[in-house]
Amino acid sequence: MEKFFAHLEQQKSQLKRAQAYKGQKPPASMKRSRSVLQQEFFMLALEDGMRSLMLPDERHNFRSCFIGAAYPPCTLPLSSLVPIHFRDLTLETQHRGRVLIVRAFCNPHYLASIQNAVEDELGEVNRLAIYNLLPTTEPDAVLPQGAVVAIKEPYYKCSADGGVIVRVDHPTDFVLLKPGNSIIPRRFDARIKQIGQSAIRLKEEANLMFMGGDFQEAVETYSDALDACGLDEDDGDLRRDLCRNRAAANLRLGRYELAIKDAMASMNSAEDISEAAKSLNIKALYRAGKAAYEMQDFAQAKQLFGQALELDGSHRESRNELSRTLKRISEQENGNFDFSLMARSVTKQHYLLDHASFLRRVKVAQAGSRGRGLFATETLKPGDVVFVEKAFYVAHDDGEDISVLFNINTNRISIGTDSLRLQGTVDKMIWNPTLANKYIDLFDGGKFGNEKELKVVDGRVAVDTFRVQSIAELNGFGCPRVKSRDKKQPKARNLGFNDSTGIWLQASYANHSCLPNATRAFIGDMMIVRALREIPVGGEILMQYVPQDKPFDKRQEVVENHYGFKCDCDLCRAEAKVPKATIVKRARLRKEINSFLSENGIKNLNNWSFSAAKRARAKKLLEEMRETYPKAYYERLPRFDCWDINIWSIQTASLNPQKLLANSLDILRDMGYFVNIRGKKATIDRKSAIQHDCVVHAAMYAAECLREVQNEGAASALVALGREVFTAISGAEQGFEQDFKI
């Protein structure tokens, strides 16, 4: 990690040096000639070729994505921008209102960005880099040799290697120009537009592209065909066919709103009652319905499939889709999910689950100094589902590349899936304005102004990638590769940063507390949030941003440095008052307990071979640790650091039921569950409960002891607690009975 921080510092000083050139034209020494660029890109192509010959295991790319000083995307249409040439570009400047038109003259290269050597109309050369595209993007589809491209409001920068580069951070600032486009300078228009290509020929070509799985090219070619179509009535059927087919291609590309628009534009008028017109309308409605479904707009999907079925009640696909949609609507309204089934069906390959979000029990409202927050719309009992949400986007490590994202604006480095999440989110937003506007509403740290409405320019949403990243840093969630119950995957390549990350829109409005009243779990891309204790109507839903096993100062450090606030929950307020010497002693004991536990690991449960001296040592460590939680501050608060050494003691001694019960209840108390057993009844006060696997184990040990002394009533209350916490942590009850042999 230090290496990465050193790199970030290096980049920062490079940026400072670059600022000296702000507004100036680059000296000749910073520029590269055409032949140098040709040589450079030739070498890069060779390296790419060598890499593709390697075995997948050896083929680790180190992808670094560097986020420099923020600037906004262009929100003007291409047609309104004034051309500019390389000779007029000044460094470290965004040329507002201008457009640079260049032609690529080498083979493109992709590592952190897609790069190529480009020339302008006057023959001057430079490097061009396009950032934040999906890693699956083929360089040849973006910047192939010979392509003529427009860079809206170009940003000319000093590069880390001492040269200069035109850097595009917002993908919508980049437009691949089609041959024949009137803004292409005459010098470049070698590829004469295939005028005379008939719309019908183009449609056939596009159909072949679609069948070959090349949806992007198919969309482009259907669009060319539409341009080639006459506007007269005779071409009406052809235009409708093209729109309907383009809808199918857009659907496959995840451009749902465009797919709906195209499908609806392809509808024949209701007056046309021919069988052919009817069947084409069914096709269009079906495609639009599928797109609405993918956007989780189930009400619209229901309407569209319903319309298709009105035209032909026996249309099997529409019937199937309608029945699927009705299930989603029922999940949305009633929250009737079979979590155990979900948990059984999810796999590493099948993690995008076909389910709706259930959000009826929460709403977003003002939360005073915390900004907006999530509030309960009905009373929730411990263990109740608060909400279930499908991810807006999740990114998983593909195991091939190591990605490091350096963000100079926030001074953060993230290793793992953050850069993939940024690229995926940007791609989704560019093509889906409604979804993009939902995302941009999230908390962005307040550095991007109040304007939240996104603009659609030249057919795409002008997405500010710096803002998207800032939102992701403040609202993203780490998540498991498959589901919460799974054992942690071994960390990749000893770097320890292969965790998955994602965005859940509604969950993003939840504020933090170190004593949260709700807890989250994941099954595939579904987040399941359950109540930890009773939450009244109007009560704020608070989740935990920082793991509770972190000591007070570390928790404060993370929330302050990363999220920009100071936590004032009951636990933090109490811990702020604890004498420093006590905190120091606790930290020392933590280290001692850690080394004791690693030296005396339990290979199998109920291993009673440890010496009496060892057990006495454990007892002492526990007692001393408890002393670091003085009653004056912790009377009703958890004592997190006590549980592991206590569990060790339980599992390594054959305690009698009374003793085992007492120890188990102690663990529960340490975790903020105050259990009171009176006669055959056990009442549980969860006022400061925190959720952890040890609670399940302690509750089940306690239940076992209570059964041994024939207290079935109290035992079942503790089994219920174990089940409740197990389910909250795992997302589903599945596996509980098996793990605890009930």
Ligand SMILES: C[S@@+](CC[C@H](N)C(=O)[O-])C[C@H]1O[C@@H](n2cnc3c(N)ncnc32)[C@H](O)[C@@H]1O
């Ligand atoms: C994920 S957002 C939560 C929603 C946010 N409050 C909003 O208005 O959209 C995280 C941000 O909320 C605020 N926040 C969260 N928990 C807080 C707390 N306990 N006290 C103060 N501010 C908090 C901080 O500004 C933090 O960076």
